[in-house]
Amino acid sequence: MEYQYEDDAIRGLERELMRQGYSRRDVIKLAGALGLTGLLSACGLSTGQNTATKSPYSISDGSSLQWPRTIVAEPTSPIQLSVAHSWDAIFWTRQVQFDTLFMKRHPNIIIKAENTPFSNYIQKYIAQAAGGTLPDIIYCQYAWAQQLIQPEVIEPLDDYISRQPDFNLGDFTKPSLDFYRRDGKLYGIVYDCGPRMLFYNKQLFDQAGVKYPTNDWTLEDLKQAATKLASGKGRTKIFGLLSLPTSGDASMAPGYLFPFGARYVNEPQETKSYIDQPEAVSAMEWWWELMFKYNAVPTPAEQLTLLQDAFTSGRSAMMMAGSWSTPGLTQNAHFKWDMALWPQGPKGRIIDTAGSAYMIPKSTENKNVAWIYLNEYLSPAGQSFMWGMTGRGSPARKSAWPSYFASKFAPRGARLVYEALNNYATNQIMYQPRVTDTAGPVWDRVVAGDITIADGLHQITQQIDPILALNAS
Amino acid sequence: MQLTTEKVALLSKPAPRRRSKLGRLERREERMFYLFILPWLIGFIFFGGGPIIASAVMSFTNWQLLAGPKWTGLGNYVQLFQDPLFYLTLKNTLYYGGGTVVIGVMTSFLQALLLNQRVHGQAFFRTVFYLPSVIAGIATAFLWLNIFHPDFGLINTVLGVFGIQGPGWVTSEYWVIPSLIIMSTWSGGSTMIIYLAGLQNIPAHLYEAASIDGAGWWSKFWNVTVPMMSPVIFFNVVTGFIGSLQAFTLILIMTNGAPANASLVYGLYIYRQAFQYFNIGYASALAWVLFVIIMVITLVQLYLAKHWVYYEGEIQRREIRYEA
Numbered sequence: 001m002e003y004q005y006e007d008d009a010i011r012g013l014e015r016e017l018m019r020q021g022y023s024r025r026d027v028i029k030l031a032g033a034l035g036l037t038g039l040l041s042a043c044g045l046s047t048g049q050n051t052a053t054k055s056p057y058s059i060s061d062g063s064s065l066q067w068p069r070t071i072v073a074e075p076t077s078p079i080q081l082s083v084a085h086s087w088d089a090i091f092w093t094r095q096v097q098f099d100t101l102f103m104k105r106h107p108n109i110i111i112k113a114e115n116t117p118f119s120n121y122i123q124k125y126i127a128q129a130a131g132g133t134l135p136d137i138i139y140c141q142y143a144w145a146q147q148l149i150q151p152e153v154i155e156p157l158d159d160y161i162s163r164q165p166d167f168n169l170g171d172f173t174k175p176s177l178d179f180y181r182r183d184g185k186l187y188g189i190v191y192d193c194g195p196r197m198l199f200y201n202k203q204l205f206d207q208a209g210v211k212y213p214t215n216d217w218t219l220e221d222l223k224q225a226a227t228k229l230a231s232g233k234g235r236t237k238i239f240g241l242l243s244l245p246t247s248g249d250a251s252m253a254p255g256y257l258f259p260f261g262a263r264y265v266n267e268p269q270e271t272k273s274y275i276d277q278p279e280a281v282s283a284m285e286w287w288w289e290l291m292f293k294y295n296a297v298p299t300p301a302e303q304l305t306l307l308q309d310a311f312t313s314g315r316s317a318m319m320m321a322g323s324w325s326t327p328g329l330t331q332n333a334h335f336k337w338d339m340a341l342w343p344q345g346p347k348g349r350i351i352d353t354a355g356s357a358y359m360i361p362k363s364t365e366n367k368n369v370a371w372i373y374l375n376e377y378l379s380p381a382g383q384s385f386m387w388g389m390t391g392r393g394s395p396a397r398k399s400a401w402p403s404y405f406a407s408k409f410a411p412r413g414a415r416l417v418y419e420a421l422n423n424y425a426t427n428q429i430m431y432q433p434r435v436t437d438t439a440g441p442v443w444d445r446v447v448a449g450d451i452t453i454a455d456g457l458h459q460i461t462q463q464i465d466p467i468l469a470l471n472a473s
Numbered sequence: 474m475q476l477t478t479e480k481v482a483l484l485s486k487p488a489p490r491r492r493s494k495l496g497r498l499e500r501r502e503e504r505m506f507y508l509f510i511l512p513w514l515i516g517f518i519f520f521g522g523g524p525i526i527a528s529a530v531m532s533f534t535n536w537q538l539l540a541g542p543k544w545t546g547l548g549n550y551v552q553l554f555q556d557p558l559f560y561l562t563l564k565n566t567l568y569y570g571g572g573t574v575v576i577g578v579m580t581s582f583l584q585a586l587l588l589n590q591r592v593h594g595q596a597f598f599r600t601v602f603y604l605p606s607v608i609a610g611i612a613t614a615f616l617w618l619n620i621f622h623p624d625f626g627l628i629n630t631v632l633g634v635f636g637i638q639g640p641g642w643v644t645s646e647y648w649v650i651p652s653l654i655i656m657s658t659w660s661g662g663s664t665m666i667i668y669l670a671g672l673q674n675i676p677a678h679l680y681e682a683a684s685i686d687g688a689g690w691w692s693k694f695w696n697v698t699v700p701m702m703s704p705v706i707f708f709n710v711v712t713g714f715i716g717s718l719q720a721f722t723l724i725l726i727m728t729n730g731a732p733a734n735a736s737l738v739y740g741l742y743i744y745r746q747a748f749q750y751f752n753i754g755y756a757s758a759l760a761w762v763l764f765v766i767i768m769v770i771t772l773v774q775l776y777l778a779k780h781w782v783y784y785e786g787e788i789q790r791r792e793i794r795y796e797a
Contacts, residue, residue: 123748130538147751151539234625300732301623301644433749444732448646 055093056409061389062101065381071163072368072375075108079369082112082135083358086121090331094390102376109369122147129153134361136370140188142179142354143431149180149187155360156185160371171380175353175427176396189378192387193355194323194394195420196255197413198222198343202336204229204238204317213318215416217343219259222318223290229317230296240296242311242319244287246447247275247460248440250430254352255320257283258426259345265435267428271472275439276461281454288446288453300447308332322354323394323417330391330409339413341420353425355396393417432471435464532757542754549758558734558742559759563766565650566739570717572654577713578706581661585668586698599669606662614726617656618643643728646735653724653736657717664709671705672698703782711774718767739763 017027087095092115099111114135116124122144128134129148140148148154161167169177169186176193180186200213208229213222226240245256253264262280266272274280291297298310310316312333320342329337342351358378360370376382383395384403391409394417395401401418404410439460446456495503532549536542553559588599605613620627621642629639640648679697688696699706721740724730730737730745739759747756 126538126751148539151537153539299644301641304618304622304644437745437749441731441734441737444646444734448644448732450646 053089053093055097056090057094057097057390059097059100062097062381062385065385067105067376067381068164068166068379070372070375071165072160072371074106074372075369078108078110079366080110080112081137081366081369081373082114083137083373084121084125084135085113085115085139086118087115088327091327091390091392094386098377098382098385102373105376106372109372111373129361129363132363134363136364136366137358137360137373139356140180140359141356142427142429145179145188145357145359146182148359149182153361153363154187155362155364155367156187157189157360157371157374158185160375161186164375167375171397171399173396173398173421175421175425176355178427179355180357180359188357188359189374190355190357190396191378191383192324192392192394193353193396193421194417195353195425196320196322196342196351197339197417197420198318198341199311199321199325199329199337199339200318201311201314201316202338204314204335208317210317212338213340213343215341217340219343219345222343223286226290226296226318227294230294237302237315239298239302239310239316240294240318241290242298242309242316242321244290244297245284246440247443247457248436250432250436251352251354253430254350254426254428255342256287258350259347260286261347265430265468267430269471270430270432271468273461273464273468276454276457281457284457285453291447292449300444323420324392326393326411327391327409330411339411339416341416341424349424350426351420351424352429353421353427354429355394357396394421432467435467438463438467528757528760531754532761534754536753538751538753545754549755550762552755553758553762558737559762561734562737562739562742565735565737566718566720568650569653569720569738570714572650573657573717573720574710574713576654577658577661577664578709580658581664581709582668582702582706584661584665585672588665588669589672602665603662605660608660610722611726613656613660614723617652617659618727621652643736644732646733649728649732649736653720653727656723656727657720664713667709668702668705671702675701700783701785704784707774707778707782711771714770714774715767718763718770 014024014027018024022030083099085092085095095113095115099113103109103111118141121139122141125134125138126147134153161169172190173193176190177186180188180190198213198217202212205212208231210225210228213225222241229238229240231238245252247264250264253262257263257280260279260283262277262283263274264280266274275284291299298306298316303310306313306315309319311319311321312329314333314335323339326339342349358374360367360374364370377386378396380397380399383397383400387393387395388400388403389407389409391404391407391411391414393404393410393414395404405414407414442451442456442460442463445451446453451459531542533544533546534542535545535548584602588595588602592598608616623629623639623641623644626639626642628642632639642648642652675698679701680693683693683697719740720738721744724736724738724741725744728736730741740763743756743759743763746752746759
């Protein structure tokens with residue numbers, strides 16, 4: 001009976017549709033389209049409520065830490081505090097752990113954390129700054145700091161720091177705070193500051209029969225090793241070194257030019273280019289022999305189809321990269337690697353260092369509550385919890401480094417990072433997109449072989465000097 | 474049989490419409506009309522028209538987003554016409570736009586002609602030729618980066634079989650724009666569909682009449698197909714130019730203006746000024762100049778259309794010449 005009822009209903013529907021002018025074929029097509037829609041919708045549904053990345057870190061790490069007591073009074077009623085971050089999926093789990101513990105310690109503070117991909121971060125938050133809708137606390141990379149500080153978007157923190165008796169500015173590593181200072185005031189609390197290191201692929205070294213880099217290496221040793229390690233061609237080609245200095249990237253200057261006594265610009269004023277001076281020209285010519293003469297570095301064409309950099313994909317024996325690259329390598333590199341100090345040049349061993357911070361916008365209505373969060377987040381305990389124990393690396397506070405050395409996630413060369421930071425690192429890095437976007441196209445012609453290195457650097461100086469001169473005003 | 478030259482005179486112009494008083498039904502229909510377009514209208518005012526007017530005002534200011542805008546009058550426009558990158562990006566964009574439209578029109582039209590033939594597997598071929606236009610932009614970019622690879626890309630590998638050293642394609646200052654044109658032409662399935670629809674609307678009796686008069690395939694194509702398709706071709710040329718002069722996404726992904734600014738197109742330059750240098754006022758001025766350029770090009774095309782676009786049914790002054 002039940003089946004007969006259903007059968008009658010379907011026939012009734014069919015008769016009605018045909019009475020409306022639809023043929024049987026139209027009905028079948030309609031039913032098929034609805035079925036396909038349902039199928040595609042079902043495919044788009046998430047498989048479960050919990051799709052969060054599993055955390056490799058333990059929230060109980062926080063139980064052994066001593067959290068500071070902030071001098072500012074706790075809020076007496078619930079306050080929502082918005083915090084902007086830019087973390088990868090795995091490190092986000094640690095952020096969630098910190099916020100969970102923080103909210104337990106401060107029941108009236110509700111953390112609303114937002115996570116934005118790094119590539120879109122500054123555009124998003126500058127637009128929000130223009131609209132007056134910045135979160136209460138924002139992450140800021142060193143390159144963006146002055147851009148936010150100069151138009152007085154950010155609150156100086158000296159007053160809070162001076163009132164907090166246990167906030168020890170001397171605990172921060174030497175180069176870390178300068179990016180966030182202006183006119184004697186401090187606008188951001190740094191959470192990390194890491195130097196660039198020499199990373200090497202142990203398997204490629206073993207295959208080529210070349211000895212691993214040591215801390216006594218010179219740049220000449222690096223160059224010779226790179227030429228020996230380069231082999232093959234086509235899709236299986238192995239490169240000796242990942243990249244060379246280009247005028248389209250000013251952060252290359254400390255590691256590639258300073259060891260030869262050369263400069264990109266007149267740091268710290270950044271009003272004049274020095275890239276066409278004889279020592280800079282000879283340094284660039286020396287480096288670029290690795291491509292033009294020894295074919296040991298990827299050409300622009302060879303870099304084209306690499307989804308990851310050639311080192312992470314196992315095709316480059318060495319690379320210069322920041323100590324902050326270690327988490328990504330740990331996750332993505334499927335070979336044994338290690339790091340050494342960046343080799344020394346004729347004029348010494350120098351490398352750049354950079355770090356990021358958190359800041360409180362002036363527009364926030366919850367400055368005191370924001371300070372409570374920052375004071376704990378970037379305290380020795382907070383930096384140990386976030387960047388030490390996770391092996392993330394290079395905490396800005398010296399007191400957090402023992403937790404980094406002891407972390408099972410830390411790379412083998414963790415102590416070398418500390419040595420480089422304290423002895424060889426400089427924070428003299430120019431960040432001016434207009435300069436590098438102007439210089440880059442000229443350098444493309446050098447790489448293509450259309451002009452010589454000397455001519456290219458001379459043209460670059462002519463084009464960027466007017467832009468640099470604007471810094472004087 | 475020979476046909477003589479004849480002129481079709483323009484009949485009297487249509488009488489001017491008089492504004493008549495609307496009846497109750499017409500008024501009700503007018504209200505319903507505005508009610509139905511109201512959602513779109515509200516969206517346009519707040520998300521389209523408003524920002525358009527705002528950008529026009531911004532183009533007369535120096536605004537770095539974080540500080541307040543400062544009125545500079547025509548300062549941005551003066552700077553624009555003294556900016557070497559303005560001329561370079563305009564040149565690159567016109568090169569790219571012209572190449573894309575010309576080659577795109579020809580190849581899409583040719584594809585449509587082929588796909589209009591009654592052959593086995595017609596539906597299959599139509600699907601295959603249309604598929605590239607539905608592939609996502611990022612996938613297209615990576616696909617063509619592989620195809621254009623100077624060392625082991627498909628094109629240079631095939632050329633190498635014939636002993637030809639392929640160019641650097643997207644890594645070459647001289648070949649990067651042609652590479653981007655080729656890539657754009659490959660994904661021209663949607664214009665092909667429009668041509669196909671147009672071809673199927675050409676009355677068969679015109680071909681029959683031409684056949685009776687002894688016209689060969691070329692005569693039929695040139696004297697029947699092309700004139701009857703001229704409105705569709707015109708539409709695709711106009712929209713193709715408008716689209717290609719605003720090209721941005723795929724170029725940003727594939728080359729980011731490199732090498733040596735050879736693929737730095739106008740849209741990408743506006744993006745850099747607005748979202749990398751945060752020079753909102755100048756970027757707005759660039760955008761308005763692009764708008765004027767596109768308008769001028771479109772108006773020129775509309776003017777030239779009188780000489781080559783034929784709208785069936787419209788009585789106009791024409792000369793029809795028939796071959797002996």
